Amino acid sequence: MELPMSNCKRPRFSGYENEPPLSSKKCLSSLKTLLDRYPTNSSDRATQHARLMACRGHLCTREAGNLTSDKLFSEQISSWADTQNSVKKVLEHLVYLGKATGDIFLNDAVAKKFLEFHRDITEECGAEEKQHSWAVIEKEEEIVMYGPYYPNYSKGIHSEDIIIQQTEELLESEEFSQQWKVYVFTMNSPCLARNTEPCMINLVQKAHAWWTAYGVKTHIGFVRCWGFRGTKETLFRDIDYGHVDCINQTGNHGDYVEAAKNRTNLNPLCENLRSAVKHLLTCADLSFPLMTTVREQDWNSYFKKVHSIFECKPEGEKKVFAQKLDAAIEAARALLSAKSRSFDKHLEGGKAFPLHSTFAPQVSEALQDEMTLAFQQCWREMVQDKYADFLRGKLTEQFNQCAVQLFIKDIVKFTGRYLHIGRIKFSKEHMAAFEAE
Ligand SMILES: [Zn+2]
Numbered sequence: 284m285e286l287p288m289s290n291c292k293r294p295r296f297s298g299y300e301n302e303p304p305l306s307s308k309k310c311l312s313s314l315k316t317l318l319d320r321y322p323t324n325s326s327d328r329a330t331q332h333a334r335l336m337a338c339r340g341h342l343c344t345r346e347a348g349n350l351t352s353d354k355l356f357s358e359q360i361s362s363w364a365d366t367q368n369s370v371k372k373v374l375e376h377l378v379y380l381g382k383a384t385g386d387i388f389l390n391d392a393v394a395k396k397f398l399e400f401h402r403d404i405t406e407e408c409g410a411e412e413k414q415h416s417w418a419v420i421e422k423e424e425e426i427v428m429y430g431p432y433y434p435n436y437s438k439g440i441h442s443e444d445i446i447i448q449q450t451e452e453l454l455e456s457e458e459f460s461q462q463w464k465v466y467v468f469t470m471n472s473p474c475l476a477r478n479t480e481p482c483m484i485n486l487v488q489k490a491h492a493w494w495t496a497y498g499v500k501t502h503i504g505f506v507r508c509w510g511f512r513g514t515k516e517t518l519f520r521d522i523d524y525g526h527v528d529c530i531n532q533t534g535n536h537g538d539y540v541e542a543a544k545n546r547t548n549l550n551p552l553c554e555n556l557r558s559a560v561k562h563l564l565t566c567a568d569l570s571f572p573l574m575t576t577v578r579e580q581d582w583n584s585y586f587k588k589v590h591s592i593f594e595c596k597p598e599g600e601k602k603v604f605a606q607k608l609d610a611a612i613e614a615a616r617a618l619l620s621a622k623s624r625s626f627d628k629h630l631e632g633g634k635a636f637p638l639h640s641t642f643a644p645q646v647s648e649a650l651q652d653e654m655t656l657a658f659q660q661c662w663r664e665m666v667q668d669k670y671a672d673f674l675r676g677k678l679t680e681q682f683n684q685c686a687v688q689l690f691i692k693d694i695v696k697f698t699g700r701y702l703h704i705g706r707i708k709f710s711k712e713h714m715a716a717f718e719a720e
């Protein structure tokens with residue numbers, strides 16, 4: 284009689300996309316059970332043996348396929364572990380695309396789980412916008428939540444390190460089931476660069492290991508795209524207003540380099556960085572506030588030059604003028620610093636500010652003019668600084684998004700069976716709170 288091979292094939296092999304991989308020993312023992320269920324004569328046994336061998340051959344092919352894919356997977360992972368190269372790759376990608384594109388949100392079903400767990404954690408521990416992680420092991424009858432954990436940067440510990448350790452302990456200590464699911468929440472996407480193995484790579488490798496050892500699927504959800512180093516990304520560090528101005532006034536890299544050479548202390552940016560800035564300048568909404576948080580010291584330091592005008596005055600007079608000037612600069616801050624405006628509008632705001640009215644009766648016309656001029660020069664420098672600051676932040680944000688997207692795109696083709704990773708879409712109010720952080 285014919286051995287029903289499909290019984291073996293469907294659940295164990297053809298279906299392996301959705302099932303955890305079984306060891307060859309397990310597959311063979313289940314085959315033997317199958318053989319035992321069909322008492323046969325000796326010639327049939329030979330056929331069965333042939334079938335069995337064919338099946339083992341089929342198994343070998345699959346494992347060979349897996350080996351190749353495992354090799355490609357680990358090559359992909361180690362290419363990302365080479366930070367310098369990956370940063371270059373992501374920048375090229377960002378320039379090529381113009382901006383980060385593509386959807387990396389988790390699908391609705393997985394996102395819903397995260398939102399439910401998040402609500403439970405928030406109810407118990409309060410809302411938290413800073414980086415932290417928690418995790419959940421979802422069993423058939425039970426849900427195990429652990430965390431939140433926080434990074435200890437002085438010890439080089441990221442919150443994901445603790446998550447990995449806790450998850451391993453839980454999986455090892457218990458009678459695991461293949462139906463279990465691991466959910467890892469982390470406020471910032473796991474880092475792609477640090478002194479030791481980055482968290483993103485650790486987690487992806489662990490997800491693979493947990494799948495192989497326990498048949499457990501892992502879900503990783505995050506709110507903000509951290510990229511390699513988050514806000515500490517150094518790629519755009521050197522871009523100042525001088526570069527931005529040159530890029531604005533030129534149409535290609537050659538002209539830009541020429542323009543930069545004619546300015547003092549301006550090292551031209553590489554072509555990819557220039558392209559990224561150029562694209563940002565032409566395509567994005569570039570309104571920004573001068574001060575996001577009130578730092579008076581920082582604000583006042585921009586206007587030192589206006590103060591120096593009184594240096595030659597007698598001590599008593601100097602003190603009165605200085606107080607009046609401080610009050611005027613503070614008034615300008617209160618009036619103009621919080622509004623989100625374009626670069627040009629911020630410049631206009633400074634020009635229109637009636638500084639002279641503060642001094643009108645006591646100060647000579649000539650001194651008023653001198654003061655107004657100094658104030659406007661200080662104002663312009665401050666706006667230029669803040670503008671460059673804002674652009675660097677914007678570029679970093681786009682770059683970090685692009686890094687996470689590219690990483691996920693690269694690994695998902697190897698890990699699709701056991702790893703879901705993506706951003707969690709919170710409600711608008713929720714996101715506003717996160718972005719204010
Ligand atoms: Zn088989």
Ligand SMILES: [Zn+2]
Nearest residue numbers: 441473474482
């Ligand atoms: Zn990390």
